[in-house]
Amino acid sequence: MTDTMVQSEVAGRARPRPARIKDSGVDRLFMACVYLLLVTFLAVVLLPLIYIVASSLSSPNAVSSGRVWLWPVDFSIRGYEVALSNPQIVTGFANSLFYTVVGTVVSVVLTIAIAYPLSRKDFFGRNAITAFIVFTMIFAGGLVPTYLVVQQLGLLDTRWALIAPGAIGVWQVIIARTYLRNTIPDSLYEAAEIDGASSLRVLWSVVLPLAKPMVAVIALMYAIGQWNAYFDALLYLKSDELYPLQLVLRNIIILNTQAGPMDTATMMERKQLADLLKYSLVVISTVPVLLIYPFVARYFTKGMMIGAIKG
Numbered sequence: 001m002t003d004t005m006v007q008s009e010v011a012g013r014a015r016p017r018p019a020r021i022k023d024s025g026v027d028r029l030f031m032a033c034v035y036l037l038l039v040t041f042l043a044v045v046l047l048p049l050i051y052i053v054a055s056s057l058s059s060p061n062a063v064s065s066g067r068v069w070l071w072p073v074d075f076s077i078r079g080y081e082v083a084l085s086n087p088q089i090v091t092g093f094a095n096s097l098f099y100t101v102v103g104t105v106v107s108v109v110l111t112i113a114i115a116y117p118l119s120r121k122d123f124f125g126r127n128a129i130t131a132f133i134v135f136t137m138i139f140a141g142g143l144v145p146t147y148l149v150v151q152q153l154g155l156l157d158t159r160w161a162l163i164a165p166g167a168i169g170v171w172q173v174i175i176a177r178t179y180l181r182n183t184i185p186d187s188l189y190e191a192a193e194i195d196g197a198s199s200l201r202v203l204w205s206v207v208l209p210l211a212k213p214m215v216a217v218i219a220l221m222y223a224i225g226q227w228n229a230y231f232d233a234l235l236y237l238k239s240d241e242l243y244p245l246q247l248v249l250r251n252i253i254i255l256n257t258q259a260g261p262m263d264t265a266t267m268m269e270r271k272q273l274a275d276l277l278k279y280s281l282v283v284i285s286t287v288p289v290l291l292i293y294p295f296v297a298r299y300f301t302k303g304m305m306i307g308a309i310k311g
Contacts, residue, residue: 055279056080060272063279079280082273083252089284091241092248095159097288099244100226103163107222108215110168115176116203121186130177137170143235150236161236162229162244169225172218179214180207220296224289249281 050070055063059074067073083089117123118130141149146165155161184207192202208215230246237243243251253274 052279052282056276056283058276060269060276064272064275078273079276080284083249083277083280083284086248086252088240088243088248088252089245092243092245095242096227096245098159099162099229100223102159103167103226104219104223106163107167107169107172108219111172111176111218112203112208112211112215114168115173115180116207118173118177119180119184120189121181133170133173147235156236157238157242159242162226162232165232166225166229169218169222172221176211176214176218180211183214184210216296220293223292227285227289245285249285253277253281 047070051068054070054072055068056079057072057075057077058068059076060078062068062073114133118126120126150156150161150165153164155164188206189202192206197205228246230244230250233242233244233247237247
């Protein structure tokens, strides 16, 4: 080892470490309040979920008597057995999966097709068109006119009745337009046009790769809306084989709560089973969304950070 290397090593060891700035009492109190608030929000969100899962894994008697809190009582999977033994559950799950996937793809494509030209400063009349779109969010046609439109289009009792009427969300269009306008600079469009790229090529090769966080966010919003929707199916569908999962679960709960000519013991057993089914069906309908969300959550953070620093 040479003298120069020895001197460098000694100098490195002797170099004092930078002193850590101590937080003041006010800063520590502020952070303590922030953590306390976050823990409170976490408890408000997490405790009901734990209660629902614990109730779904308990016996009907324990659920009906209110003995379940945050841990299963008299562990039982009867609620899941009764729910999954119904063949309509499988059909409804497949239908909801179809409505969610196809509806999300259609909605995202149409939303970007509207938001992209509205985000371009060289698009004539973009402000007037945006104002007209926002106007439809404030003043809607109403339930009866919407039903008549769906009826005149021949969409009643078809799968498209759950996809076409709500294919475009005004709020999602505003989000996409604002994101594209504030994130992608005009110089990037000009460079692509100088290279001879068409508007469609610019959208596919330049805009969409940079807008992945926004696309993921609006896709998740549309997917959750499609998965949880049941009112449109209640209005437009008559065939049982087209019912989404949410409507099937609703019908199962109603059938198990209807009282008919039966003795007291049977009536009590059916009432307890209906209480248990409520929690089991909530878990069944929620699990797909909980499985998808972790894969999309990272785009939320990325979407908030992109465009935050300019320079």
